Amino acid sequence: MFSATGITKAYGAVQALDGVRLDLRAGEVVALVGDNGAGKSTLVKVLAGVITPDAGTITVEGRPVRIATPQDAQALGVSTVYQDLALCENLDVVANLYLGTERRRWSVLGHIAMERAAHDLLTSLDVRIRDIRVPVAMLSGGQRQSVAIARALIGEPRLVILDEPTAALGVEQTAQVLGLIDRLRDRGLAVLVISHNLADVRAMSDRVVVLRLGRNAGEFRTAETSQEAIVAAITGATADER
Amino acid sequence: MFSATGITKAYGAVQALDGVRLDLRAGEVVALVGDNGAGKSTLVKVLAGVITPDAGTITVEGRPVRIATPQDAQALGVSTVYQDLALCENLDVVANLYLGTERRRWSVLGHIAMERAAHDLLTSLDVRIRDIRVPVAMLSGGQRQSVAIARALIGEPRLVILDEPTAALGVEQTAQVLGLIDRLRDRGLAVLVISHNLADVRAMSDRVVVLRLGRNAGEFRTAETSQEAIVAAITGATADER
Amino acid sequence: MNAETLTRGPYTPKEAVARLRRGDLGAWPVAGGLVVIAAVFGTLNEHFLSPENLTNLALQLAATGTISLGIIMVLLLGEIDLSAGSVSGLCAVVMTILYVKQSWNPVAAIAVALVAAGVIGLLHGLMHTRLHMPSFIVTLAGLIGWQGLLLYLLGQGGTINLPFDGFVSKLSDTWLPVWPAWGLVTALIAGWAAAAVIGRRLRRAADLPVPPVYLTVLRIGGTAVLLAGVVTVLSADRGVPLLLVLFGALVVALDLVLRHTVFGRWMYAVGGNAEAARRAGINTTRIRVLAFVLASVLAGFGGILAASRLSAVNQASGGSDILLMAVAAAVIGGTSLFGGRGRPYAALLGILVIQSITNGMLLLNVDSSVRFMVTAAVLALAVAIDSVARRASTR
Amino acid sequence: MNAETLTRGPYTPKEAVARLRRGDLGAWPVAGGLVVIAAVFGTLNEHFLSPENLTNLALQLAATGTISLGIIMVLLLGEIDLSAGSVSGLCAVVMTILYVKQSWNPVAAIAVALVAAGVIGLLHGLMHTRLHMPSFIVTLAGLIGWQGLLLYLLGQGGTINLPFDGFVSKLSDTWLPVWPAWGLVTALIAGWAAAAVIGRRLRRAADLPVPPVYLTVLRIGGTAVLLAGVVTVLSADRGVPLLLVLFGALVVALDLVLRHTVFGRWMYAVGGNAEAARRAGINTTRIRVLAFVLASVLAGFGGILAASRLSAVNQASGGSDILLMAVAAAVIGGTSLFGGRGRPYAALLGILVIQSITNGMLLLNVDSSVRFMVTAAVLALAVAIDSVARRASTR
Amino acid sequence: GGTASGDPQQEATIALLLPESKTTRYEAFDRPLFEAKVKALCPACKVLYSNADQEPAKQQQQVEAALTQGADVLVLDAVDAAAVAPLVNQAKQRKVPVIAYDRLISGIGYDYYVSFNNVRVGEMQGQALLDALTAKGATDKGQIVMIHGSPTDPSSADYKKGAHNVLDGKVKIGKEYDTPDWSPDKAQQQMEQAITALGRDSVVGVLSANDGMAGGAIAAMKRAGYTELPPITGQDAELAAVQRILTGEQYMTVYLDIRAEAEKSAELAVALTKGQGPPAPAKVNNGTADIPAFLLDPIAVTKDKVKDTIVKDGFYTVQDICTAEVKDACERAGLR
Numbered sequence A, B: 001m002f003s004a005t006g007i008t009k010a011y012g013a014v015q016a017l018d019g020v021r022l023d024l025r026a027g028e029v030v031a032l033v034g035d036n037g038a039g040k041s042t043l044v045k046v047l048a049g050v051i052t053p054d055a056g057t058i059t060v061e062g063r064p065v066r067i068a069t070p071q072d073a074q075a076l077g078v079s080t081v082y083q084d085l086a087l088c089e090n091l092d093v094v095a096n097l098y099l100g101t102e103r104r105r106w107s108v109l110g111h112i113a114m115e116r117a118a119h120d121l122l123t124s125l126d127v128r129i130r131d132i133r134v135p136v137a138m139l140s141g142g143q144r145q146s147v148a149i150a151r152a153l154i155g156e157p158r159l160v161i162l163d164e165p166t167a168a169l170g171v172e173q174t175a176q177v178l179g180l181i182d183r184l185r186d187r188g189l190a191v192l193v194i195s196h197n198l199a200d201v202r203a204m205s206d207r208v209v210v211l212r213l214g215r216n217a218g219e220f221r222t223a224e225t226s227q228e229a230i231v232a233a234i235t236g237a238t239a240d241e242r
Numbered sequence C, D: 001m002n003a004e005t006l007t008r009g010p011y012t013p014k015e016a017v018a019r020l021r022r023g024d025l026g027a028w029p030v031a032g033g034l035v036v037i038a039a040v041f042g043t044l045n046e047h048f049l050s051p052e053n054l055t056n057l058a059l060q061l062a063a064t065g066t067i068s069l070g071i072i073m074v075l076l077l078g079e080i081d082l083s084a085g086s087v088s089g090l091c092a093v094v095m096t097i098l099y100v101k102q103s104w105n106p107v108a109a110i111a112v113a114l115v116a117a118g119v120i121g122l123l124h125g126l127m128h129t130r131l132h133m134p135s136f137i138v139t140l141a142g143l144i145g146w147q148g149l150l151l152y153l154l155g156q157g158g159t160i161n162l163p164f165d166g167f168v169s170k171l172s173d174t175w176l177p178v179w180p181a182w183g184l185v186t187a188l189i190a191g192w193a194a195a196a197v198i199g200r201r202l203r204r205a206a207d208l209p210v211p212p213v214y215l216t217v218l219r220i221g222g223t224a225v226l227l228a229g230v231v232t233v234l235s236a237d238r239g240v241p242l243l244l245v246l247f248g249a250l251v252v253a254l255d256l257v258l259r260h261t262v263f264g265r266w267m268y269a270v271g272g273n274a275e276a277a278r279r280a281g282i283n284t285t286r287i288r289v290l291a292f293v294l295a296s297v298l299a300g301f302g303g304i305l306a307a308s309r310l311s312a313v314n315q316a317s318g319g320s321d322i323l324l325m326a327v328a329a330a331v332i333g334g335t336s337l338f339g340g341r342g343r344p345y346a347a348l349l350g351i352l353v354i355q356s357i358t359n360g361m362l363l364l365n366v367d368s369s370v371r372f373m374v375t376a377a378v379l380a381l382a383v384a385i386d387s388v389a390r391r392a393s394t395r
Numbered sequence E: 001g002g003t004a005s006g007d008p009q010q011e012a013t014i015a016l017l018l019p020e021s022k023t024t025r026y027e028a029f030d031r032p033l034f035e036a037k038v039k040a041l042c043p044a045c046k047v048l049y050s051n052a053d054q055e056p057a058k059q060q061q062q063v064e065a066a067l068t069q070g071a072d073v074l075v076l077d078a079v080d081a082a083a084v085a086p087l088v089n090q091a092k093q094r095k096v097p098v099i100a101y102d103r104l105i106s107g108i109g110y111d112y113y114v115s116f117n118n119v120r121v122g123e124m125q126g127q128a129l130l131d132a133l134t135a136k137g138a139t140d141k142g143q144i145v146m147i148h149g150s151p152t153d154p155s156s157a158d159y160k161k162g163a164h165n166v167l168d169g170k171v172k173i174g175k176e177y178d179t180p181d182w183s184p185d186k187a188q189q190q191m192e193q194a195i196t197a198l199g200r201d202s203v204v205g206v207l208s209a210n211d212g213m214a215g216g217a218i219a220a221m222k223r224a225g226y227t228e229l230p231p232i233t234g235q236d237a238e239l240a241a242v243q244r245i246l247t248g249e250q251y252m253t254v255y256l257d258i259r260a261e262a263e264k265s266a267e268l269a270v271a272l273t274k275g276q277g278p279p280a281p282a283k284v285n286n287g288t289a290d291i292p293a294f295l296l297d298p299i300a301v302t303k304d305k306v307k308d309t310i311v312k313d314g315f316y317t318v319q320d321i322c323t324a325e326v327k328d329a330c331e332r333a334g335l336r
């Protein structure tokens, strides 16, 4: 469905991405793995319209598209949880959840509708925040991450991208997120997940794409691959492209 | 060695810590676990002098101490990696590593000595950063976390506190940090690690302390405890104090 | 259990105290500063608290207060508008030339002048967002350049008087009689109370927690008492000045816009974390440009109010320390210079502090050098009370 | 492999281009703005580029430039010092009273005045750190209050002239003869080259990468050519003014302090992330207080230089737009108003831009209104070049 | 540069340095009148013009710029009459003659001084106010309010001194303010507070140092509900003020015959470029030297004098003054 080819991005002397290709299909969970600094988050930002690549094309259902701004990505149904969360710390949980997609009538905010829905959404994710009207600055690390994940589920996305979604989450919340990813796949969405936790990767993904120093370094069907093979691709011990 | 009792801290209506006690001994790795928002990071900040608790006492080797500022904590040999990393994004890696403990002569910075040592330290942790003279703002999430961990090893700490140190780290780097924790214990330091990864917790810690809603909710010798028992304490299914 | 932890419990008195201790002091410390100022000047000069003087105060704060409202719009984004003073003067001059020299209808003259201010704001906004120039420099150039244009437009003549009995001058010489004033206050309070009751119903219907009745009653009742006091005092002199009503209406309207519309929400978002706002799909450029337009239009309106008060414009219009006082009012009222924090009420409170000090100092008979020093000391004292109280509560 | 990825490779020309594209443009775009300004005014008026006028320019920029250096110290922390103008005036007045009225030794008078400025800065710093007052308000009170004290000290008399041939006036009327000037430049360049050679040796000994020789040579050589040009031009008129040497020495000294001492490192740290700095055990209070003290002392010294230039102090000393120009110079030179970014050279570059515009405009024979408008336009243009270039390079 | 011989067609450069741009007189009158006269006397001469925006340091830069551009004569209206001595010294070292325009430069000798006397302006304001009060028999019926100019403007100290010379001991001074930046808004606020502090009925007169501030004070009094405004002074003969005088809102303004001042200075400047030095009718001691001086008297203009001063000199035409609102008042004053 979503297909990116030849994505290249340099930050000065650092070649963060170098001709990367990535295919995402509806109803499939792809795990993007790789060493620290391999370029995973940079690739996510390209897909989400946050940065413009130096080169490369993106097609959606075969047609080339331009993703120059986050709005473009949103219009294509891309919904993203960033590694750095990208929350407005001065706003409360409800405001952050609905940021950019506020419920409104004549541009007047539907406070009550949003609060009600936020409440239900967070409950369904097993998130525990004692008062959802406090600024996000007052939340613990895991609580913030939960808010960021919940954000991505608002609206009707076609592709959900999660950059290390469970890094700060507790045991139960992590389980919830893994369950959630399963449900998203079942609803026919495309899902791209970045994670360093190979156990989780194996548990949830259909396919694993490996980046190394900004280049594609392997792609595996999860079910048919051993953890060792993935580790080898990550660390560069082997580089077998499937 | 370090012993905190009755630690209490409220943020407005939220009772983040409520009479918590924690003992840390030289040559022992203690894992602090608990749900998101359980108060783990708050407790860490109390020990590190970042916030002042509403109540509670801390003793070091039996003598009560006052930890009112981060300087106080440093003077007692407490070295901390914070969950939010607390790096200066405008400074480069070397400057961040040595922040507050700069090598100097007559207050003139020893640039070369610091760069050399930083280089060696990062290499020993298997950290891959292409240019350590770029501002930390330009690093990936995992690279930043590596820098924050390396920071804590500079100087001669007696107690090292790590708040979710491996959350953003790659496979190899995580292994390095686990190895590092072992080495710290072997050198006779006290180590306090916060983690949501129970597999890691079981692999590295000698003792597990569980917090729940700001209160002590169990304490276990790792070797003698099943993962299920820990999970039960975290989620409140049981609350057996040992 | 989740439902329970997610729910905001009703506010108990204990929790109210806790909120206070958390530093959620709102306007209270500044209000404390105001009380101190009132006490000091009230003791030093018997006239300070007289209805006549409080009426003067009300008139004196409207123009700069309006400019300060505009400043808050850009401060919320973490930007600055140094041109507000010059723009206020220029806008007043444009209005006056059209009205007096070209004999336009005054309302049309005001409208055109405000549109001109809007265009200026647009220009600032575009230079800031499109050319990526720091707002400090853009509006510094504005400060100098619009002042130049003002001088150019005034040209040979210098001062232009506005007819004392004309529409514009009357803006600042119109007084609500007693009954309309009470009617207005009653309508305001009734409207608020109705909104509160409906809001509570809706929240309950949505199964959301509602604040305890006593708190709502206390808040609305307190405001009612305050407004009633203001009306009573001002009616003892010439009545409630239209100027104060206009300024008050602007404060209330902007507060509603910022809290209850998408635009307001996005302003805070851009000010809090511009990158996060951008990633959320908010057109941050448009928000920024709008903020600069609003700032200039409000500055322009403030300038017109000032011209109305003086019944004249001249080369000094919008000059002197008007800009600094407008920014200071915003900051004293709790607006952050770093963006994302502040409310229109800040302008009201801040300008009250500043103008009370100026007003009180002028009642006393001191040399200008001493006046400057005492003004500085009282200003510092008033804000120190605020800062220390806030700090003590967050420890 | 690690060693390899950790190592900064030597700079190749390609990488230099890459750095440029990354937005690491340093001072180049501002320098471009300067060239445009020089071209514009050089065309409009034949005298603009004459040695005499460039000498005037050198004299004109020293005082405000020095104040701007102080402003940079607080901007680095993300704070502001609105009192710099007033403090500069007050300090000059204190110095003059001691020196002229009390017949003190001029050096002692200057020293005492600077100590007074330091005490003022200490007061600002303590109010900011201990009472947690926003620096905007603290220094706004300073702006008003110190001006009051200045007026009070000047009292009835008003202007006090400094003797033409006295020590203080001579500060701005002393010119390095040709040989000492060349000697100074040679010493500077030689010192820098020696430091570069030793630095390279030490880095190599520590097995650290060294920048390629051509780059170091280019940089030192370029500076040498630039300085030689300045000396040649200025020697064609009255010689290199002592005032310029003093200002230049301050810029270089502060730059060295900020880059190579613990204090400087901590300044940037506090400005970048105050909480992180605090957690790193840095006494952020002390750093802040020191920054305010430095800002006031530099403002005071700037005020003394201004008095020396004018050979007088009066009620207007330190007033008018000195403060705004000093802040603008810092911002134009690339100092962030949000802290953590900026270098003392910013003050030099920024004040060059501002004073070139002012100086050039004064050569033209136009009405003030036009002058203001053109000044604004040129200022905006110069900074737009910078902003657009920087932006284009980071896309 | 350099002064030259008596060739009438020679090109010479004359620098005119004026102090500020916030009052109309300088750019609306002084500059054009001066330039026109120079053109008439010496078509080939060039006038370099600068305005210092009330900043001594800027004026210093402007003098330097003028000298750089080869000015042969400086006509200098000092922002700070004491502080420009070093500049005059610089000019003298270059053998460039200096005319002190409007304000007496102190601390050094130079060629000419053409002016009205600032202290005298203050005295005239004081005297006019005193006369008006005496005429109404109000000198001991209440107090006056004094609204002085900017505390940072050296010339405002002169006006203040002059006014006090006349008024001290003769009337009771209820309130006295220095007005930052000569700001009319601030003058208005000061007046409001003075009225509040003293009581409306006890204010019998207002000494305002200039017309702009008088406007502010008048607005304050009108709003305070005075049925009959007490006498109020001014300075500058701003058009708006002349109109107010006609309608009776303002008592007087001090009118300076700028045409005479500008043209006299232009004549002297042109003469100096030719190496001539016409004799002066008076000498003024500035504390250091006796300066040859042409002293023009400021003129106090009240309602009955508008016609014979301002209008007669062509400073404003009747059409300028008599707009719709003041038509009737004009008729009554005999202006048509």
Ligand SMILES: Nc1ncnc2c1ncn2[C@@H]1O[C@H](COP(=O)(O)OP(=O)(O)OP(=O)(O)O)[C@@H](O)[C@H]1O
Pocket: A011, A014, A015, A016, A034, A035, A036, A037, A038, A039, A040, A041, A042, A043, A083, B130, B137, B138, B139, B140, B141, B142, B143, B168, B170
């Ligand atoms: N804004 C930036 N400026 C300069 N360099 C950057 C920037 N962002 C990323 N980089 C560099 O690009 C490379 C890839 O970064 P990226 O964040 O994509 O890594 P990642 O694969 O997400 O790593 P991690 O697992 O640590 O999150 C890194 O070397 C990083 O230093």
Ligand SMILES: Nc1ncnc2c1ncn2[C@@H]1O[C@H](COP(=O)(O)OP(=O)(O)OP(=O)(O)O)[C@@H](O)[C@H]1O
Pocket: A130, A137, A138, A139, A140, A141, A142, A143, A168, A170, B011, B014, B015, B016, B034, B035, B036, B037, B038, B039, B040, B041, B042, B043, B083
């Ligand atoms: N600065 C603050 N202001 C207000 N409340 C806070 C603040 N910091 C933390 N809290 C609250 O205190 C509680 C404990 O937070 P803490 O960060 O200690 O949790 P944690 O155990 O570290 O969670 P996580 O696993 O998510 O990191 C949370 O409910 C949080 O909302």
Ligand SMILES: O[C@@H]1[C@@H](O)[C@H](O)OC[C@H]1O
Pocket: E020, E023, E149, E153, E155, E156, E182, E209, E210, E211, E235, E236
């Ligand atoms: O004439 C006055 C002038 O001397 C002063 O400097 O500025 C204000 C004017 O009214």
Ligand SMILES: [Mg+2]
Pocket: A040, A041, A042, A083, A163, B140, B141, B142
């Ligand atoms: Mg990443």
Ligand SMILES: [Mg+2]
Pocket: A140, A141, A142, B040, B041, B042, B083, B163
């Ligand atoms: Mg935590």
